[in-house]
Amino acid sequence: CFCSPKVCIVGSGPAGFYTAQHLIKVWTAYWTVFCSRKRCISSASLSSENVDIIFFPQCRDLCFFSQARQDVEVDIYERLPVPFGLVRFGVAPDHPEVKNVINTFTQTAKHSRCSFYGNVNVGKNVSITELQQAYHAVVLSYGAEGNRSMGVPGEDLAGVYSAKDFVGWYNGLPSCRELSPDLSCETAVILGQGNVALDVARILLSPIDILKKTDITQPALEALAESQVRRVLIVGRRGPIQIACTIKELREMVNLPDTRPDMVAADFDAVKEALKDLPRPRKRLTELMLKTALEVPGEKEQERRSKASRTWGFRFFRSPVEVLAEPSHSRIAGIRLAINKLEGSGEGAHAVLTGEVEDVSCGLVVSSIGYKSLPIDPSVPFDSRKAIIPNTMGRVKQAAGLYCSGWLKTGPTGVIATTMNNSFDTARSLVEDMDSGTLDVSAAKPGSQSISALLEKRGVKPVTFSDWEKIDNVEMKKGESSGKPREKLLTVEEMLHVAWT
Numbered sequence: 001c002f003c004s005p006k007v008c009i010v011g012s013g014p015a016g017f018y019t020a021q022h023l024i025k026v027w028t029a030y031w032t033v034f035c036s037r038k039r040c041i042s043s044a045s046l047s048s049e050n051v052d053i054i055f056f057p058q059c060r061d062l063c064f065f066s067q068a069r070q071d072v073e074v075d076i077y078e079r080l081p082v083p084f085g086l087v088r089f090g091v092a093p094d095h096p097e098v099k100n101v102i103n104t105f106t107q108t109a110k111h112s113r114c115s116f117y118g119n120v121n122v123g124k125n126v127s128i129t130e131l132q133q134a135y136h137a138v139v140l141s142y143g144a145e146g147n148r149s150m151g152v153p154g155e156d157l158a159g160v161y162s163a164k165d166f167v168g169w170y171n172g173l174p175s176c177r178e179l180s181p182d183l184s185c186e187t188a189v190i191l192g193q194g195n196v197a198l199d200v201a202r203i204l205l206s207p208i209d210i211l212k213k214t215d216i217t218q219p220a221l222e223a224l225a226e227s228q229v230r231r232v233l234i235v236g237r238r239g240p241i242q243i244a245c246t247i248k249e250l251r252e253m254v255n256l257p258d259t260r261p262d263m264v265a266a267d268f269d270a271v272k273e274a275l276k277d278l279p280r281p282r283k284r285l286t287e288l289m290l291k292t293a294l295e296v297p298g299e300k301e302q303e304r305r306s307k308a309s310r311t312w313g314f315r316f317f318r319s320p321v322e323v324l325a326e327p328s329h330s331r332i333a334g335i336r337l338a339i340n341k342l343e344g345s346g347e348g349a350h351a352v353l354t355g356e357v358e359d360v361s362c363g364l365v366v367s368s369i370g371y372k373s374l375p376i377d378p379s380v381p382f383d384s385r386k387a388i389i390p391n392t393m394g395r396v397k398q399a400a401g402l403y404c405s406g407w408l409k410t411g412p413t414g415v416i417a418t419t420m421n422n423s424f425d426t427a428r429s430l431v432e433d434m435d436s437g438t439l440d441v442s443a444a445k446p447g448s449q450s451i452s453a454l455l456e457k458r459g460v461k462p463v464t465f466s467d468w469e470k471i472d473n474v475e476m477k478k479g480e481s482s483g484k485p486r487e488k489l490l491t492v493e494e495m496l497h498v499a500w501t
């Protein structure tokens with residue numbers, strides 16, 4: 001059969017797009033035999049290229065053994081009407097350069113063998129089994145849409161937010177539109193010391209003049225302009241050597257206008273001696289922390305710091321044990337932190353409770369201790385402990401024809417480049433399986449034809465990539481008038497309205 005192998009991808013974040021990019025680049029090899037007197041396996045006509053004449057003794061006719069390379073067709077299904085996942089809804093608004101990957105994704109989406117179907121919630125509007133019936137292979141790339149919870153009393157009080165929701169709010173994720181965080185307090189505590197924690201700290205403390213030139217949403221901009229937050233503490237359960245952020249993001253904090261660092265010198269006591277044994281990137285990061293925490297700055301920097309109206313600082317060796325409520329119990333008054341010591345050394349050292357605690361007064365807590373993938377369909381294996389789909393090189397274990405890529409495959413860590421590499425690996429596994437015959441692509445499959453019919457029956461109308469381009473244009477035009485790169489539409493209804501008119 002010369003039908004194209006049909007693959008569908010669930011999720012249009014970096015993982016979905018990089019998997020699609022690699023698949024449409026690769027042609028799969030098909031070998032077919034056809035016979036001059038049609039006694040042997042026959043086949044459709046082929047171009048004369050790649051045809052070898054061979055003799056099959058059992059046929060005694062002249063047979064042609066031909067290699068035709070078939071193009072893979074890729075359909076991407078996305079829950080939201082807009083593509084690009086965390087590139088749109090996660091990456092900080094003041095990091096526009098990171099969003100340039102959208103240009104590559106757009107090229108992929110516009111490729112003749114790639115189609116985008118937004119506004120399709122897989123697991124709800126269509127099941128994985130239905131996708132498997134329609135396609136030769138299904139790649140799950142739906143990311144990590146949940147978040148790890150602290151599991152401490154008071155976590156649900158007003159004034160406590162997950163970083164996932166807080167980031168979603170300032171980036172225009174429709175489900176977080178109504179978060180309206182209360183920024184009327186002076187001190188905010190962020191739990192976790194990864195790059196997401198630093199993004200949140202930077203957005204809380206950035207001068208409005210910087211933010212208003214970004215694609216941050218208008219409601220977030222207005223709320224931040226009125227914010228009373230003047231002090232942000234970024235709390236980690238381990239020490240400076242184990243911090244999870246990277247140097248570029250730390251440098252941005254150090255240089256953030258109108259802020260000064262406020263560290264605890266004693267936290268760095270054992271750090272200097274350990275410095276020489278650290279791997280280079282970690283060493284440079286630690287040196288910058290030491291310099292920021294302990295060194296007396298030059299005159300100019302001293303002057304800058306003395307004029308700053310806001311402060312930020314790391315607090316190490318602290319784990320959350322309870323969010324403390326105001327007497328009325330309606331919102332938070334502070335957080336109780338357990339004081340830890342470290343066991344072991346280097347990056348692998350782990351935190352052990354000392355039994356002591358410390359209370360910190362604050363009116364805002366953002367828990368930034370990691371995202372978490374969730375199961376979307378009971379038919380798909382899911383490792384609830386690791387919160388990933390169990391897989392070997394992207395092949396879902398015990399589920400032929402199912403693959404996974406991105407954060408769903410590895411867990412919720414890694415920058416876009418890491419996600420790109422793991423998605424290319426998954427695409428390679430899939431192509432290998434087609435070439436080896438492990439994945440049977442010999443029978444024709446209906447692909448989007450049957451899924452579109454199913455969706456229509458269920459009253460679901462997909463958003464195409466050119467529909468998205470209409471949304472994109474409207475957002476950019478809206479942004480232009482206020483000097484922003486774009487003003488995002490904030491509800492699914494608005495997006496659909498623009499897409500279909």
Ligand SMILES: Cc1cc2nc3c(=O)[nH]c(=O)nc-3n(C[C@H](O)[C@H](O)[C@H](O)COP(=O)(O)OP(=O)(O)OC[C@H]3O[C@@H](n4cnc5c(N)ncnc54)[C@H](O)[C@@H]3O)c2cc1C
Nearest residue numbers: 011013014015078079085086090122142143406407415416
């Ligand atoms: C706050 C934050 C900031 C970041 N900033 C940077 C940065 O500056 N630089 C950098 O290199 N990396 C950054 N990263 C990391 C980067 O975003 C990730 O590496 C990458 O987005 C992971 O890609 P993914 O495709 O696995 O997941 P996602 O980007 O989350 O994409 C998953 C997609 O699947 C869709 N989906 C979910 N459920 C369904 C469903 N049921 N049906 C259909 N579709 C579904 C989602 O809507 C989404 O579009 C950041 C991460 C976060 C959390």
Ligand SMILES: NC(=O)c1ccc[n+]([C@@H]2O[C@H](COP(=O)([O-])OP(=O)(O)OC[C@H]3O[C@@H](n4cnc5c(N)ncnc54)[C@H](OP(=O)(O)O)[C@@H]3O)[C@@H](O)[C@H]2O)c1
Nearest residue numbers: 192193194195196197237244368369370371412413414415
């Ligand atoms: N600018 C950028 O390039 C950028 C921006 C944002 C995000 N990203 C990337 O996106 C990925 C996710 O970032 P992230 O910040 O969400 O995750 P992360 O880098 O894994 O950091 C998570 C933080 O939470 C802490 N933590 C985890 N569980 C905890 C618990 N139970 N109690 C207390 N603390 C806990 C971790 O401490 P331990 O180390 O002790 O576990 C760590 O400090 C990362 O790879 C990051 O680099 C990149």
